Amino acid sequence: MSNRFWQQAFAIARRDLDRERRSGEVAWVTIPFGAIALLLVPLAVGINQDVLTRIGVGMLFVVVMLFGVLTAVRRTNIETPAQRDAIALLGIDPVAEYVGKSMATALLLLAFEIVMGAVTVALYGLDLAGWEWMLIVMPLTAVGLAELGTLSGAIASSVNAGPALVPLLVTPLAIPLLLGATQTVEVKAGDGGNLSWLVLMAIVVLVLAIVGVVTARPLQETR
Amino acid sequence: MTDATRRSPAWLDVLAVVSVVAALGFALASPRVESQGDAARMLFIHVPTIWLAYLAFGVTFLASIVYLATKTLKWDLVAGSSAELGVVFTILAIFGGAIWGKATWNVYWTWDARLTLTAVMLFIYIGYLALRRAIADPEARARRSAVLGILGLVQLIPVHFSVTWWRTLHQTNTFRPRDIQMDGPILAALLVSVAAFTVVYAALLRHRIRLAELELAALEAAAATDGPVAGDAVSPPTIGSTGAAE
Numbered sequence: 142m143s144n145r146f147w148q149q150a151f152a153i154a155r156r157d158l159d160r161e162r163r164s165g166e167v168a169w170v171t172i173p174f175g176a177i178a179l180l181l182v183p184l185a186v187g188i189n190q191d192v193l194t195r196i197g198v199g200m201l202f203v204v205v206m207l208f209g210v211l212t213a214v215r216r217t218n219i220e221t222p223a224q225r226d227a228i229a230l231l232g233i234d235p236v237a238e239y240v241g242k243s244m245a246t247a248l249l250l251l252a253f254e255i256v257m258g259a260v261t262v263a264l265y266g267l268d269l270a271g272w273e274w275m276l277i278v279m280p281l282t283a284v285g286l287a288e289l290g291t292l293s294g295a296i297a298s299s300v301n302a303g304p305a306l307v308p309l310l311v312t313p314l315a316i317p318l319l320l321g322a323t324q325t326v327e328v329k330a331g332d333g334g335n336l337s338w339l340v341l342m343a344i345v346v347l348v349l350a351i352v353g354v355v356t357a358r359p360l361q362e363t364r
Numbered sequence: 365m366t367d368a369t370r371r372s373p374a375w376l377d378v379l380a381v382v383s384v385v386a387a388l389g390f391a392l393a394s395p396r397v398e399s400q401g402d403a404a405r406m407l408f409i410h411v412p413t414i415w416l417a418y419l420a421f422g423v424t425f426l427a428s429i430v431y432l433a434t435k436t437l438k439w440d441l442v443a444g445s446s447a448e449l450g451v452v453f454t455i456l457a458i459f460g461g462a463i464w465g466k467a468t469w470n471v472y473w474t475w476d477a478r479l480t481l482t483a484v485m486l487f488i489y490i491g492y493l494a495l496r497r498a499i500a501d502p503e504a505r506a507r508r509s510a511v512l513g514i515l516g517l518v519q520l521i522p523v524h525f526s527v528t529w530w531r532t533l534h535q536t537n538t539f540r541p542r543d544i545q546m547d548g549p550i551l552a553a554l555l556v557s558v559a560a561f562t563v564v565y566a567a568l569l570r571h572r573i574r575l576a577e578l579e580l581a582a583l584e585a586a587a588a589t590d591g592p593v594a595g596d597a598v599s600p601p602t603i604g605s606t607g608a609a610e
Contacts, residue, residue, distance in 0.1 A: 292515075296508045300498045309494060313487040314515060348518055356511045359432060 146237050153233070153241025158248065166215045167249050175208040175253065176260050183264065190266060197265035202322045204257055205282060206315050207308075209250050213290020214307045222299065235357035239291055243353070247280075247287035254279045271326050274335060278322045281342045285318045286311075288349035295360045317345045380560075380567040387560035390553035397550075403467035408553055410464055412561035413457040414482070420450030420565065421489065421516060428513030431506055437580070440506035443513050444496055445572035447489050449565060454486045481519070488516045502580060 161167055182200055183193055220228070228238065258275065261267060293310040297303040321342035325335045387408065397404035427443035430436075461479065462472040473479065492512050499505035 292511070296495065296511055297498070300495075302494070302498045306491070306494060306498060309487070309491040310512065313484045313491065314519065316481075316484050316519070345518075349515075352511065352515055356432070356514075359507050360511060362507070 149237035150241040154245040157245035193265040197267045201261040210308045235361040239357040243287045243291045247283045250283035285346045376567045380564045383560035383563045387557040390556045394553040406464035408557040410460040412558045417454040420446045424513045425517040428510035441576040
């Protein structure tokens with residue numbers, strides 16, 4: 142891919158991050174909303190430390206999946222028809238647009254995961270054994286969810302029920318990421334299971350990248 | 365009258381009815397399984413329904429690829445129609461499995477890998493159908509749902525292999541060509557049942573595609589009609605008049 146392609150991708154990513162910095166939608170709405178969800182769970186299932194320790198990692202990634210979708214479909218990520226026309230007329234490569242939007246969303250999701258991880262450790266009293274895998278799992282989850290969110294956002298753009306439709310499209314398809322993330326961290330170190338779950342996540346991320354790149358142009362033509 | 369309305373798929377309908385009657389005969393005549401009693405006959409419904417769910421979603425996947433390659437709207441109609449049937453057969457498979465599960469495991473639902481992933485697969489294609497309903501323009505609907513139709517198949521692979529990857533409650537795959545552990549009459553009844561359900565799928569798919577073609581034709585006819593539009597009642601002011609628009 143040429144320099145021009147990456148310039149366009151980084152320009153799109155920078156624009157999305159600037160819009161987020163100005164609006165603070167993820168920082169001031171999605172992150173507190175996710176933290177409240179993590180606070181509600183112990184109230185619902187009972188404040189039993191053993192139970193909380195057992196479900197902590199799973200709850201973290203459930204919140205990341207469900208509330209991460211909100212990051213992917215944030216208001217600042219949805220373009221008006223006029224903005225889409227402008228991007229098309231400027232000659233921005235649709236693939237560069239997909240890559241740029243995914244990069245920006247992945248960075249925001251990674252920040253969201255880090256904050257939610259800290260909240261989970263604090264509220265659920267988690268033992269950090271096995272959490273070194275988080276250094277790979279969190280970026281992979283963020284990239285996979287971002288690709289899926291960007292793709293679904295493009296599929297559902299300009300559709301009346303779009304904002305309601307995207308979570309329905311993203312959540313079932315994100316199941317392999319959820320399984321991979323929780324199992325990688327929870328499988329006991331040394332039995333080799335972690336790596337196979339990581340491979341599953343990597344394959345999902347790769348497939349989503351390929352589908353996103355291949356379908357970027359046909360999807361842009363329908364917007 | 366359009367091409368779609370002139371077609372007569374009656375021979376396929378007759379074949380579907382005949383094959384279902386034959387399958388029913390084979391299923392009722394198959395020997396009773398001592399360990400499960402008559403509940404074991406659910407095999408002849410459960411296996412064909414899940415097979416047809418796979419087949420229907422596989423057809424959606426292939427038709428989506430062909431649509432994106434050729435941009436022929438007919439393939440989008442095939443993909444959408446097949447996905448609808450796939451959802452119906454998945455629901456039937458889940459309900460049939462629940463009834464069989466109650467008889468053999470004493471529970472309607474268990475957190476088994478195959479069951480859970482089949483439910484996830486169902487929701488993916490419910491999302492696919494919801495997307496199709498949300499877009500009115502046929503071209504936009506076709507392209508966008510084609511992408512989702514391709515993505516959906518990614519989930520089909522873990523669903524099928526889940527019983528091998530995670531050894532949980534659900535039995536392993538029924539059809540293993542190199543290791544068939546089934547009595548001859550039961551296997552024959554199962555194969556007849558699978559064939560009969562497949563003919564039913566083909567007949568239903570043909571009807572659904574025909575209906576989709578009629579819907580499309582009606583939409584195009586409505587768009588081509590020069591009906592009244594907003595603003596028709598307003599006439600421009602005449603130059604040189606006394607001021608009021610005529």
